[in-house]
Amino acid sequence: MLDSVPKDKTQKVIPNGCTDKEWKVTASEAAKNCKNYIRDIVDNLVLEPNPEKSLIALSIGDPTVYGNLEPPNEVVQAVLEAVTDGKYNGYGPTVGTDESRKAVAKYLSFDGVEYDFKDVILCSGCSSSLDLCITALADSKRGHNIVIPKPGFTIYKTLAESFGVEVRNYNLLPEYDWMIDLAHLEAQIDNNTAAIVVNNPSNPCGSVFTEEHLKDILDIAYKYKVPIIADEIYERLVFSETRFVSIAAVNSRVPVLVCGGLAKRFLVPGWRLGWILFNDPIGAFDSEVRKGLTCLSQKTIGSNSLVQGALPKILELTPQSFYDDLNNTLYQHAKLAYDILAKIDGLTPYMPAGTMYMMIKIEIQCFPQFRTGLELMQRLMEEESVFCLPGECFGISGFMRIVLTVPFDMLKEACERMSAFCIRHYQHYTPYDLESQA
């Protein structure tokens, strides 16, 4: 297609107002401003694995890649039934069918939160939930901005910038379990702030906010009268003693859109079932935003009907043991990686409280051979065939993120290779002034 030449260049062009312009098919600002930040960074890295060693990718946030983690049988069964049934091939309402909305409302009604099915909009994955929420709340024409976590998942930035909406980062504090730097958050907000994006549990940090912290965040939202978009795609994906609390459970007065979906907890990211829930105790979304989101849902017309058909069974029949086993596996993996990595001079792993990720700080001064964390990671790939995502993919330097869903032995092997690599390149760091005094 691309290389073929126009078959007919002879046809006369009839002169008129616009004839003379050549084909200059430009992309819209929306398309040009829509970036894939992870790809942009990764594509610019020189990534050559060591041919002697099998590649271990700790980079891919997809729990299904290695086949070691599988969705519950009940879930597979429910979809098989929906396919066989033949009743779930047609269009549903653009916001989802009543039955599947009811199932989601029920599934997320806990800890005192009560959702009605009318509070639920189904989307094509949580990405599309976030797309709709940001589109509905933020307006480039009014100079709107949204504030998002740093480090954080880049899709918020990708989506907002595509609409011409400014993005401001608020810091997460690694030394305080990646809690939000509340003063910094506050400093980002102004009259044009259309939404605060809160991601809990966090990708890439693996942190899980406490009730108290969530209340503090809500207080700031309340103070400035800014609605919250709560990305809770990792809800209840937490380890051992940690308890997941939805922001909705401690909210009494802030309009919140809670986004989530099946992707992570049910290990089926490809199924593209996401949701938006209205947690709006004061009814601030009633005048415009509910209607707006409902209308915007026409753009994709809900989620796949087979998965919707199966949804009530998926959410009801998945046994608690499945959730427990998954959380336990992820915890074992996290502990394994943490125990190995914590012993490596020059790396500081942060033990996650949930999700499927772990952040690792690179004490770059301990590796004077490398100028940046990015360079270190490229060499780690070159020498050990271990690939981690650089913190830069989440807006932060000097860190890397590893994915904990790879099989246990592979994770162990990867961490051991990282260890060997670091030992090889580590040079005891003596601050310059100390050295010169010596």
Place this chain on the structure above:
Amino acid sequence: MLDSVPKDKTQKVIPNGCTDKEWKVTASEAAKNCKNYIRDIVDNLVLEPNPEKSLIALSIGDPTVYGNLEPPNEVVQAVLEAVTDGKYNGYGPTVGTDESRKAVAKYLSFDGVEYDFKDVILCSGCSSSLDLCITALADSKRGHNIVIPKPGFTIYKTLAESFGVEVRNYNLLPEYDWMIDLAHLEAQIDNNTAAIVVNNPSNPCGSVFTEEHLKDILDIAYKYKVPIIADEIYERLVFSETRFVSIAAVNSRVPVLVCGGLAKRFLVPGWRLGWILFNDPIGAFDSEVRKGLTCLSQKTIGSNSLVQGALPKILELTPQSFYDDLNNTLYQHAKLAYDILAKIDGLTPYMPAGTMYMMIKIEIQCFPQFRTGLELMQRLMEEESVFCLPGECFGISGFMRIVLTVPFDMLKEACERMSAFCIRHYQHYTPYDLESQA
């Protein structure tokens, strides 16, 4: 949720730059401008079926509602296998997996058209394909407009207006098989026209363009250097002697984005599998638009992975007899409806050449009791419990659209009720001046 009162109204609000504003959570322009035209019209109709008569809805463009039309066994089987396989639960590339893109490229490579898999982007239904295409090409900031058919499917308008892109209608000519009024089309185009939307076969008209007509359209696009968005969701859904020709098959020099999907031909609209194909002989999309569309595909991250996994089998194994049977059934239904309706004084049905729709003109002067076609249709519902979509839902007055996918006997019954209704209300029309001369 909605009715509950804030539990805590006592908390002091700390004064600052924006404290005093009340919660005024407005929706963005994008959300406010995103209209559902069909709903807006239908919701404003008084629609009370006659309790004595069963409701027959000829309004719903979903071939699966009555259960009489089912997807091919091969297709159901392919999805069952994809579910059982367990290999199709993860994320694919945002544009779709190579295998499924290859399958689509092959499926649509006929009549001399040859697509490469890189020419294919998978989306969440054809609606989302159209969303991406319009977003990628049209820019409100540059005052862009797109030109769309009238009568036509309203999603083009919904999408464009949501981005602040102006919409201009070009007329289809009922008396010429709903061909495009080319002079009118030309008159709509100016320097700010970002795309011409061509829908062939047409919803709501059921018309299918000839090769010659497609060439004429391409000539206009070429003359003004405006790319085409070709909505071919009803491709090959044509009756008896009619042949479907894709615009790509006669195009040698215009950049065209061909949109389509599984929804109609495979009777699975709920599965949300749509596609965009680059038919771009001169490479005009290479500099920006291909990249832009690829980036925009991050918004939903492709289509459901199970359907993608099944796609190669869906497109390869569906037997020709399935397509033929479906087309034949639709043709029988069209003929049935046409034969009954053509005999009714005051109605003029237009025999479709494809799709699942038929347009009917209402000679409103023959029904002086009713001021408008809308009023007539409300009464048809009240007296006969037959519901058709008013032409207004497609931007045209004095017409109604019926859906041909309802079971044969139901369609017959509906047409007979329409006949009885029209006979009851028909009054022989004598133009006023004739009457006064008599």
